[in-house]
Amino acid sequence: xxxxxxSPRHLIKEKRETATLKCYPIxxxxxVYWYQQGPGQxxxxxxSFYEKMQSDKGSIPDRFSxxxxxxxxxxxxxxxxxxxxxxxxxxxxxxxxVSGYGYTFGSGTRLTVV
Amino acid sequence: xxxxxxxxxxxxxxxxxxxxxxxxYKTSINNLQWYRQNSGRGLVHLILxxxxxxxxxxxxLRVTLDTSKKSSSLLITASRAADTASYFCxxxxxxxxxTIFGAGTRxxxxx
Numbered sequence: 176x177x178x179x180x181x182s183p184r185h186l187i188k189e190k191r192e193t194a195t196l197k198c199y200p201i202x203x204x205x206x207v208y209w210y211q212q213g214p215g216q217x218x219x220x221x222x223s224f225y226e227k228m229q230s231d232k233g234s235i236p237d238r239f240s241x242x243x244x245x246x247x248x249x250x251x252x253x254x255x256x257x258x259x260x261x262x263x264x265x266x267x268x269x270x271x272x273v274s275g276y277g278y279t280f281g282s283g284t285r286l287t288v289v
Numbered sequence: 290x291x292x293x294x295x296x297x298x299x300x301x302x303x304x305x306x307x308x309x310x311x312x313x314y315k316t317s318i319n320n321l322q323w324y325r326q327n328s329g330r331g332l333v334h335l336i337l338x339x340x341x342x343x344x345x346x347x348x349x350l351r352v353t354l355d356t357s358k359k360s361s362s363l364l365i366t367a368s369r370a371a372d373t374a375s376y377f378c379x380x381x382x383x384x385x386x387x388t389i390f391g392a393g394t395r396x397x398x399x400x
């Protein structure tokens with residue numbers, strides 16, 4: 176079965192550079208969520224989209240922006256990168272409202288800022 | 290943590306023993322989910338319990354939910370070394386479009 180696809184798997188950027196992370200949800204899933212997980216930390220909710228509109232917002236820095244496109248894939252754009260942005264970034268998708276199957280997470284993008 | 294605390298933060302048991310992890314949350318929820326995460330890997334959905342349910346089973350997993358105490362527990366029976374991972378509870382807040390994760394319990398199952 177198709178899963179949530181994230182690209183790239185790994186990304187190394189220098190401080191002040193820009194990064195773009197991509198997420199391709201499970202077909203027919205209309206909701207996408209982005210999470211940031213620092214080393215040894217729990218996943219922190221960043222932002223979600225439902226039917227291509229922002230549906231909820233968490234602790235996402237102003238330097239970050241995201242959108243969901245007409246094919247339901249989503250991109251997280253991160254500018255003026257800081258060392259503290261180094262983390263695992265997960266994307267998840269679901270059908271809203273969430274059924275008994277929960278959210279399906281991608282394998283994540285590991286961003287390292289040097 | 291955005292939502293609450295998980296208890297214990299770390300748990301070490303022998304293979305074959307049962308493992309119980311607890312989770313507390315703060316808000317009104319639609320459902321509560323448990324996820325498993327192997328080190329540095331993605332989150333895998335284990336089980337979802339709705340706010341009107343009190344107990345749910347899936348294989349060796351048993352989840353309880355007490356909405357009056359805003360708490361949940363995950364019991365893994367007859368643990369195996371392969372169960373070694375971090376376990377997170379996550380809640381869907383009423384009226385929201387996000388899942389909030391607890392701090393996680395690191396489970397070590399010794400063979």
